[in-house]
Amino acid sequence: MNWDWLGRNAGEITSWTLAHLLLAGVPTIVGLVLAIPLGALANRYRWAYPPMVTIAGLLYTIPSIALFVLLPGLLGSSILDPVNVIIALSLYTVALMVRSVADALASVPNDVRQAAIAMGYRPLRRLLTVELPVAIPVIGAGLRVAAVSNVSLVAVAALIGVHQLGSLFTQGEQLDFYTPIIAGIVLCVVIAVLFDAVILTAVRLSTPWRRA
Amino acid sequence: MIGDIWAWLTTASHWDGQDGIWARTWEHLQYTLLAVVIALVIAIPIGALIGHTGKGTALVAGLANALRALPSLGLLVIFALWSLDHLPIGIALQSASIAVLVLLAVPPILTSTYAGVAAVDPATRDAAAGMGMTGRQVLLRVELPIALPLVFSGIRSGYLQSVATATIAAIVSLGGLGRYVIDGLAQQDYPKMAAGALLVALLAIVGDRVLAMIGYLLVSAGLTGRRTLARRPAPAPSEVVMPATT
Numbered sequence: 001m002n003w004d005w006l007g008r009n010a011g012e013i014t015s016w017t018l019a020h021l022l023l024a025g026v027p028t029i030v031g032l033v034l035a036i037p038l039g040a041l042a043n044r045y046r047w048a049y050p051p052m053v054t055i056a057g058l059l060y061t062i063p064s065i066a067l068f069v070l071l072p073g074l075l076g077s078s079i080l081d082p083v084n085v086i087i088a089l090s091l092y093t094v095a096l097m098v099r100s101v102a103d104a105l106a107s108v109p110n111d112v113r114q115a116a117i118a119m120g121y122r123p124l125r126r127l128l129t130v131e132l133p134v135a136i137p138v139i140g141a142g143l144r145v146a147a148v149s150n151v152s153l154v155a156v157a158a159l160i161g162v163h164q165l166g167s168l169f170t171q172g173e174q175l176d177f178y179t180p181i182i183a184g185i186v187l188c189v190v191i192a193v194l195f196d197a198v199i200l201t202a203v204r205l206s207t208p209w210r211r212a
Numbered sequence: 213m214i215g216d217i218w219a220w221l222t223t224a225s226h227w228d229g230q231d232g233i234w235a236r237t238w239e240h241l242q243y244t245l246l247a248v249v250i251a252l253v254i255a256i257p258i259g260a261l262i263g264h265t266g267k268g269t270a271l272v273a274g275l276a277n278a279l280r281a282l283p284s285l286g287l288l289v290i291f292a293l294w295s296l297d298h299l300p301i302g303i304a305l306q307s308a309s310i311a312v313l314v315l316l317a318v319p320p321i322l323t324s325t326y327a328g329v330a331a332v333d334p335a336t337r338d339a340a341a342g343m344g345m346t347g348r349q350v351l352l353r354v355e356l357p358i359a360l361p362l363v364f365s366g367i368r369s370g371y372l373q374s375v376a377t378a379t380i381a382a383i384v385s386l387g388g389l390g391r392y393v394i395d396g397l398a399q400q401d402y403p404k405m406a407a408g409a410l411l412v413a414l415l416a417i418v419g420d421r422v423l424a425m426i427g428y429l430l431v432s433a434g435l436t437g438r439r440t441l442a443r444r445p446a447p448a449p450s451e452v453v454m455p456a457t458t
Binding site: 193 | 454
């Protein structure tokens with residue numbers, strides 16, 4: 001490790017770390033927010049479940065680098081625009097989370113649902129205040145997988161010139177120099193662990209009844 | 213834009229020769245299949261053993277998850293630099309890329325194998341043992357065949373991971389379809405990049421469908437419900453979704 005080099009480039013590494021946090025974090029949140037209504041629909045209307053899971057599976061099959069390259073052509077955006085990365089990763093997150101949300105809602109005990117109906121909850125309020133909270137741990141487990149994948153996927157975008165921690169890898173490759181590569185890997189793992197901890201904490205705080 | 217990509221793809225000279233579409237697709241498929249086969253040889257015995265004995269589950273699940281957090285691009289570049297210093301020049305970069313492909317294809321196959329074997333109904337296992345099967349026979353003739361649908365979902369995840377990672381391995385001079393993406397970017401030739409991306413996506417989708425079909429044909433008819441009369445097939449354990457990290 002060449003610590004001097006790290007010190008001299010601290011400013012750039014910091015801004016790339018922030019970019020990485022943003023490019024991996026925003027799609028995780030956007031994907032979750034979009035997946036909740038879609039997953040609820042797939043759970044409520046069973047006919048909607050197979051096509052949604054099929055489309056989601058198909059999306060997942062497309063390698064990220066292919067999506068990063070093809071989206072600018074479809075959207076008319078510049079290939080260097082970080083928005084391509086955000087849209088691509090949001091699509092992946094939705095694809096993974098639709099199934100997680102639908103399966104999580106399906107795992108809500110029927111007794112709980114019946115009790116809510118008997119107490120006069122209408123469908124929308126029942127979904128928002130009873131079923132979704134009970135489903136949080138399962139949704140959280142899916143979100144952990146999506147978040148950690150996103151951190152790794154963002155790095156690939158360095159190949160098309162969107163700067164974040166992945167740029168340390170292309171830089172190390174060009175300079176034939178280990179220090180930036182090791183720093184990049186360590187920082188990526190730190191971000192993944194951070195995201196994981198944030199999701200675990202959020203699940204724990206939002207489900208106080210599970211600690212009783 | 214779509215017209216430009218179409219024009220690139222339908223130019224006859226882009227299909228022939230060492231940098232032609234046929235040659236690049238074949239290279240890409242070779243790297244991917246080699247990596248998946250090596251990963252199978254490593255992951256299936258270990259996964260089967262862990263699922264059968266129930267030992268080491270936490271360790272393997274932890275390791276597989278930790279590996280997911282490692283960025284594939286970083287692994288590729290660091291393996292490539294190391295190989296240039298330590299391996300004969302001619303094979304260094306290819307071996308390094310294949311090693312990373314294997315490393316990333318093992319976790320989904322391993323986790324789905326042990327999850328599939330561990331999820332076998334204990335009553336089925338007891339019945340097999342009650343019929344006088346040895347532990348080895350129970351594993352090979354009962355548990356693994358029942359786990360096969362899940363094992364195949366892992367193989368498909370491993371294949372997709374390999375197709376994607378082989379693409380970005382073009383940055384460390386690997387051949388395959390990733391060349392079009394990387395070279396196209398360097399030459400500022402967007403139609404070339406997009407055509408490469410399209411071909412990679414196609415290879416991923418078609419390969420995934422083919423593997424799914426092979427899996428369906430290999431799985432016992434008693435599990436899929438093919439050729440069984442009136443009896444409902446046993447419910448399959450839900451697939452282990454392992455999105456690619458490349």
